[in-house]
Amino acid sequence: EDQVTQSPEALRLQEGESSSLNCSxxxxxxxxxxxxxxxxxxxxxxxxxxxxxxxxKEKERLKATLTKKESFLHITAPKxxxxxxxxCAASNSGYALNFGKxxxxxxxx
Amino acid sequence: xxxxxxxxxxxxKRTGEKVFLECVQDxxxxxxxxxxxxxxxxxxxxxxxxxxxxxxxxxxxxxxxxxxxxxxxxxxxxxxxSTNQTSMYLCASSERDEKLFFGSGTQLSVL
Numbered sequence: 001e002d003q004v005t006q007s008p009e010a011l012r013l014q015e016g017e018s019s020s021l022n023c024s025x026x027x028x029x030x031x032x033x034x035x036x037x038x039x040x041x042x043x044x045x046x047x048x049x050x051x052x053x054x055x056x057k058e059k060e061r062l063k064a065t066l067t068k069k070e071s072f073l074h075i076t077a078p079k080x081x082x083x084x085x086x087x088c089a090a091s092n093s094g095y096a097l098n099f100g101k102x103x104x105x106x107x108x109x
Numbered sequence: 110x111x112x113x114x115x116x117x118x119x120x121x122k123r124t125g126e127k128v129f130l131e132c133v134q135d136x137x138x139x140x141x142x143x144x145x146x147x148x149x150x151x152x153x154x155x156x157x158x159x160x161x162x163x164x165x166x167x168x169x170x171x172x173x174x175x176x177x178x179x180x181x182x183x184x185x186x187x188x189x190x191s192t193n194q195t196s197m198y199l200c201a202s203s204e205r206d207e208k209l210f211f212g213s214g215t216q217l218s219v220l
Contacts, residue, residue: 034208043113043199043211044152087152096142096167097209101151 002027004090006100013107016077021103023088024070033071034097035064036087044087047073078107112136115200115212122219128187130215132200138210140203141183143167143175145196146214152199158183159205190219 007022025033032051036044048057050066057064061082063074073086085104089097116131134141142157144167154167156175164175172194176184183202187194195218201209 041214041216043201043214044209046208046210049208089152096154096157098154099144099152101149 002090002092002098004088004098004100006086006088006103008103009101010104011106013075013078013105015079015107015109018074018076018078020075021073021086021088021105022070023073023100025088025090026069027090027092027098029092030090032091033066034089034091035071035073036089038085038087038102047086075105078105080107080109083107113200113202113210113212115198115215117215118213120215120217122187122190122217124189124191124219126187126190126219128190128217128219130185130187130198130200130217132183132185132212133181134183134200134202134210135181136202136210137180138202138204139180140205141177142201142203142209143173143183143185144199144201145169146199147196155185192219195219 003026005024032049035047038044048064053068055066061076065072083106085102087102089099113134143155144152146152153169158164158177174186198215200212203209
């Protein structure tokens, strides 16, 4: 059964304290691995798509990487405005995405 | 920018009522989706559509139906609302193999 598991469920960081969020997946025939950011009361907002092992993508303080079994979202020197829930999702059909339950990140000043 | 618009931000309904959630996208996307999001359960797919008048069941279709009469519009219907359908409902659209664009969500409360 296809599965996407994110860890940790919640993470609290001091401003400037770098860390990584993990997304492990068991999806046959992965077509894409997606990262989203979701603020409270809003819909998820797209961050990155990764297609093959070894691929990396960056945006401001965020960098996403992909291996054959997992993806990491590295957050470098986070700021309070990076506080949000980060969702990982995998696609194997070209249609719907299979989402993990998310990591809730809180960055304190 | 792609815009996915959900007709209501908050809805309060009574058990047994028929509920319509409307979603419109403005980018001529082939695919549209309905998810529900609950604390501790994450996003779960209810139904999706890959073409006009086409629909496919997702992981949790029971108690729901959908309608896609026009390419830009995808409706979720709760035939007889129940309290366990209280949730945040999210509509999304995409091209095949591409990222999903989400609406802002509808927080539905069934009393």
